[in-house]
Amino acid sequence: MSYHYIKVLVQDRIGIVTLHRPEVLNALNLQLVYELVTELERIETDDSIRVIILTGNEKAFAAGADISEMAGEEAIPMLLKDQFVVWDRIAKISKPIIAAVSGFVLGGGCELMMNCDMIIASETTRIGQPEIQLGVMPGAGGTQRLTKAVGKVKAMEMLLTGEHITAEEALKFGLINKVVPVEMYFKEALRMAQQIALQPPVAVRLIKKSVLKAFDTSLAEGLDYERNCFYLLFSSEDKEEGMNAFLQKRKPKFTGR
Ligand code: CAA
Numbered sequence: 001m002s003y004h005y006i007k008v009l010v011q012d013r014i015g016i017v018t019l020h021r022p023e024v025l026n027a028l029n030l031q032l033v034y035e036l037v038t039e040l041e042r043i044e045t046d047d048s049i050r051v052i053i054l055t056g057n058e059k060a061f062a063a064g065a066d067i068s069e070m071a072g073e074e075a076i077p078m079l080l081k082d083q084f085v086v087w088d089r090i091a092k093i094s095k096p097i098i099a100a101v102s103g104f105v106l107g108g109g110c111e112l113m114m115n116c117d118m119i120i121a122s123e124t125t126r127i128g129q130p131e132i133q134l135g136v137m138p139g140a141g142g143t144q145r146l147t148k149a150v151g152k153v154k155a156m157e158m159l160l161t162g163e164h165i166t167a168e169e170a171l172k173f174g175l176i177n178k179v180v181p182v183e184m185y186f187k188e189a190l191r192m193a194q195q196i197a198l199q200p201p202v203a204v205r206l207i208k209k210s211v212l213k214a215f216d217t218s219l220a221e222g223l224d225y226e227r228n229c230f231y232l233l234f235s236s237e238d239k240e241e242g243m244n245a246f247l248q249k250r251k252p253k254f255t256g257r
């Protein structure tokens with residue numbers, strides 16, 4: 001598949017997707033988002049890939065939705081087009097997605113980052129939801145996911161002032177996993193991806209689904225869901241391999257069956 005605004009590399013069971021519109025700080029135009037979703041869904045069906053890294057460049061993961069594309073929009077055509085519905089498909093990807101971010105992570109860029117499952121940031125990262133300064137508000141999940149990630153008062157501050165926060169502050173509020181020097185952020189994401197790529201893929205998938213369940217269901221329903229996933233894994237060959245390897249004091253070799 002050939003793309004204009006993303007680059008794709010597959011190595012060691014890891015799918016690396018790089019946003020590539022550097023001249024506008026990876027502003028997310030409709031075509032870029034469409035290409036991204038297309039590729040993520042392709043990776044979803046590719047058994048040779050177990051983990052995804054989503055990244056940009058040192059200067060920007062993404063500076064938000066493309067303002068020049070949005071500026072001329074009107075409400076009713078926008079409503080009918082419902083351009084953000086495509087984002088829901090990113091949330092349905094069952095393989096773990098690690099965001100490796102640096103520089104500007106703003107607006108839709110922050111919303112995209114929050115659709116990922118783990119986030120490694122460089123120390124130069126600036127995160128924010130500045131839509132209010134454009135006279136609008138987030139439209140791709142910012143008010144919901146940011147609030148769930150950092151809590152009400154910090155989310156209100158970020159959303160209502162539009163100010164950026166540093167990677168250190170984001171770490172303090174539990175928005176990201178780790179802050180590392182700029183030359184390390186991709187390597188660190190790769191290291192994490194390599195670790196996850198060695199795990200049993202079906203268990204990985206069910207763990208991701210169970211964790212995400214916690215965001216939109218009651219505790220009782222979530223526990224029930226988790227328990228059923230746990231029992232289901234007892235029909236997998238990887239459960240046999242994992243437990244036998246432990247008992248035989250060797251490293252397991254998981255196949256995904
Ligand atoms: N859309 C379109 N173009 C953008 C862009 C965006 N979101 N962000 C940056 N660019 C472009 C600039 O227009 C500029 O292009 P030109 O060279 O052709 O003028 C280029 O990228 C470099 O940007 P700057 O010259 O502005 O770089 P800077 O270092 O001075 O400032 C910045 C960087 C603070 C990120 C600034 O570019 C900025 O504030 N960008 C907009 C951020 C923003 O408001 N994002 C939210 C968008 S709305 C949204 O995302 C809605 C949603 O919920 C999905």
